[in-house]
Amino acid sequence: MNDVIVFLQATSATGAWVSGLIFLRFWRDGHDPLFGFFAAAFGLLGLSWALLAMISPTEDTRPYVYGIRLVAFALIIGGMIAKNRQSSP
DSSP states (O other): OHHHHHHHHHHHHHHHHHHHHHHHHHHHHHOOHHHHHHHHHHHHHHHHHHHHHHHOOOTTTHHHHHHHHHHHHHHHHHHHHHHHHSOOO
């Protein structure tokens, strides 16, 4: 059962990193800050899933790994706020 969980976490990490690279490409092409925020957030989400798969943290250290997810979601919210504050052309 543990092998299945590690496999799914690694798959989630890979999917998040691929999504981050796609958003990074959109940011590079269009220079829209929202895509930059999303690229950074998905990179951090991939990092958190990879850490969970590799180190199998104990109950004491697990909140630090989930703190990375908190920062990722804060980046997404920050990107949406920054996008909504931009003036319309």
